Amino acid sequence: MNNGLSGAAAIVGLGISEVGRVYGKTGPEFAADAVLSAVEDAGLTLADIDGVLMSIGIVPDNTLISASLGLTNQQLSSKFTFTTPGGASACAAIQYASMAISSGMASTIVYVHYDCPLPSPDLSISDVFGDNLAKGTSGGNPGLIGIPGLSSAIGMTSANQGYALATRRHMLTYGTTSQQLGAIAVAQREWALLNPIAQMRKPMTIEDHQNSRWIAEPLHMFDCSLVSNGAAAFVITGSERAADLPQPPVYVWGWGQCHPGYTMSKGCDLGLQSGATISGQLAFKMAGIELSAIGVRELYDCYTFTVLISLEDYGFVEKGEGGPFAASGALGPGGSHPTNTGGGQLSAFYLWGATPLYESVVQARGHGGERQVPNHDFVLCSGNGGTLDHHASLILGANPRS
Amino acid sequence: MDVAPVQRDEFSAGFFDAAADGHLAVRRCENGHFLPPSVGYMGPSLRCPECQSPEIDWVHASGEATVVSWTVIHAKDGTRQIAGIIELAEGPWMTVALDLESDEGLEVGAALKVSFVHPEGGEFVPVFSLS
Numbered sequence: 001m002n003n004g005l006s007g008a009a010a011i012v013g014l015g016i017s018e019v020g021r022v023y024g025k026t027g028p029e030f031a032a033d034a035v036l037s038a039v040e041d042a043g044l045t046l047a048d049i050d051g052v053l054m055s056i057g058i059v060p061d062n063t064l065i066s067a068s069l070g071l072t073n074q075q076l077s078s079k080f081t082f083t084t085p086g087g088a089s090a091c092a093a094i095q096y097a098s099m100a101i102s103s104g105m106a107s108t109i110v111y112v113h114y115d116c117p118l119p120s121p122d123l124s125i126s127d128v129f130g131d132n133l134a135k136g137t138s139g140g141n142p143g144l145i146g147i148p149g150l151s152s153a154i155g156m157t158s159a160n161q162g163y164a165l166a167t168r169r170h171m172l173t174y175g176t177t178s179q180q181l182g183a184i185a186v187a188q189r190e191w192a193l194l195n196p197i198a199q200m201r202k203p204m205t206i207e208d209h210q211n212s213r214w215i216a217e218p219l220h221m222f223d224c225s226l227v228s229n230g231a232a233a234f235v236i237t238g239s240e241r242a243a244d245l246p247q248p249p250v251y252v253w254g255w256g257q258c259h260p261g262y263t264m265s266k267g268c269d270l271g272l273q274s275g276a277t278i279s280g281q282l283a284f285k286m287a288g289i290e291l292s293a294i295g296v297r298e299l300y301d302c303y304t305f306t307v308l309i310s311l312e313d314y315g316f317v318e319k320g321e322g323g324p325f326a327a328s329g330a331l332g333p334g335g336s337h338p339t340n341t342g343g344g345q346l347s348a349f350y351l352w353g354a355t356p357l358y359e360s361v362v363q364a365r366g367h368g369g370e371r372q373v374p375n376h377d378f379v380l381c382s383g384n385g386g387t388l389d390h391h392a393s394l395i396l397g398a399n400p401r402s
Numbered sequence: 403m404d405v406a407p408v409q410r411d412e413f414s415a416g417f418f419d420a421a422a423d424g425h426l427a428v429r430r431c432e433n434g435h436f437l438p439p440s441v442g443y444m445g446p447s448l449r450c451p452e453c454q455s456p457e458i459d460w461v462h463a464s465g466e467a468t469v470v471s472w473t474v475i476h477a478k479d480g481t482r483q484i485a486g487i488i489e490l491a492e493g494p495w496m497t498v499a500l501d502l503e504s505d506e507g508l509e510v511g512a513a514l515k516v517s518f519v520h521p522e523g524g525e526f527v528p529v530f531s532l533s
Contacts, residue, residue, distance in 0.1 A: 076476045086532070126478055144406055144407065144408050144409060144524070145408070145409050145410075145411050145416050146408075146409075146410065146411035146413055146414040147417065147439045147440045147446065148440060149408040149409065149414075149446070150408060150497075150498070150527060150528075151497050152406070152408075152436075152437075153405050153406040153407070153524075153527060154405055154406075154475075154497075154498065154499040154527075155404070155475040155477065155483040155485060155499075156475070156484050156497060158483055161473055161485060162477055163495070164473035164475075165471045165472070165485075165486070165487050166471070168471045168472060168473060169470065169471040169487075172471065172510050197488050213476065214474070214476040215474055215476060216473045216474070216475045216476065217474040217475075217476070217505075218473070219473075229508045241508040262441070263438070263441070263451060264438040264440070264441050264494065264495045265436070265437075265438055265489075265493050265495055266489055266495075268493075268495065270487075271471065346417075354517060377409065
């Protein structure tokens with residue numbers, strides 16, 4: 001099953017800027033902090049870097065991070081966009097970096113994700129982008145022009161409403177409840193309490209979740225990700241070189257992507273079936289391991305619902321059983337299926353796919369401290385973009401392929 | 403119901419011309435396949451997804467539809483709006499405002515019919531209510 005690339009590259013450096021409701025820097029400045037931190041963590045210098053991959057979050061930015069850091073003669077440089085593959089960019093970046101390293105195109109690559117949607121402590125995200133009627137074209141909002149404008153005009157102004165429609169469909173079809181989604185939020189908050197850099201450090205109950213204000217029914221505020229400023233960066237190199245570096249290498253065992261291409265017509269399964277199914281099958285086939293080998297799950301959680309549908313579509317539970325599974329306590333500390341062990345985007349910080357990827361590396365290294373999952377030989381990391389339009393998977397291993 | 407004024411662009415001109423005449427328009431290719439007006443927020447289909455024909459026109463739809471899913475959107479100012487994914491009788495989905503007092507008792511498959519609102523300074527916009 002091994003395609004020759006499984007285990008050939010490893011994540012050897014991990015860096016993060018100040019993250020959360022932190023101010024006074026631009027997105028690229030956060031990115032620079034994270035890159036320098038990751039390169040130092042890897043025991044390398046900028047002179048060792050010959051490839052750069054970038055992704056941004058909500059706020060568009062055209063800064064060329066490599067040149068602004070003084071990185072010259074890069075042999076690879078690309079930036080992922082807001083929509084494609086959006087939240088799947090982090091997993092995709094590790095995949096493409098691994099392939100570039102295996103092909104000899106570059107030897108040591110840094111990937112950075114950055115965002116700065118909160119300009120000051122006085123402004124909320126809805127102050128910046130509007131929560132009711134369209135105010136512009138930022139944040140994926142198409143404005144009030146043409147067919148896409150029909151959605152903006154009726155209040156479909158952000159990702160929240162589209163995910164609400166997808167979530168409702170799952171509820172109507174399988175009987176999933178808001179309380180079951182709340183169990184995901186509560187489990188992740190329990191993990192966040194063990195994470196010193198998490199934004200949300202107060203305990204949460206199901207009642208707190210149920211009492212949090214409606215954003216777009218059936219989604220409460222605590223079903224939705226946070227908003228964060230900051231950046232996270234990752235250094236990837238070949239596995240042979242990785243063995244000589246100071247940090248425990250996190251080997252890239254398997255990957256896959258799936259972009260469902262929802263038809264938005266009769267028979268479309270939006271909200272019922274995601275790209276996690278095919279993306280996961282590809283990743284497990286490449287890694288040559290079974291689902292049961294996974295000790296840690298870091299699943300993209302722009303909303304509680306994406307965790308639920310990913311658990312189902314990867315096959316951890318039968319289709320439609322994600323709600324009762326979450327409510328059983330399986331996902332939290334001490335549960336049978338530790339998931340989003342840093343608190344995720346719901347309770348730690350919102351750096352899109354870099355949030356689950358960051359925690360994947362922490363766990364695979366065994367550096368999770370109080371929240372470390374004992375069985376961390378294999379970590380499943382997922383990314384999701386658009387309204388379930390893009391899905392990417394990584395299987396990361398604490399050990400090299402023998 | 404709070405619907406903001408929408409401006410036309412070249413692609414949507416046929417849709418809004420029909421709306422001004424009281425008709426819901428749907429895209430149909432030369433081979434008779436119906437297309438959704440947009441595919442999520444990724445924009446319109448560039449070709450008919452079934453036959454790849456580039457010859458696609460706006461034609462009048464029946465205006466009949468059924469409920470696929472819905473959300474009650476809560477704005478910070480306290481206003482609410484019910485929006486839904488609907489399936490037109492012709493097959494394509496649209497995301498539209500649902501003109502309902504409440505979503506209590508609403509079910510998948512509930513029959514809907516189109517009407518139009520005309521926000522000042524914008525085009526006619528379709529809204530759907532229970533038929």
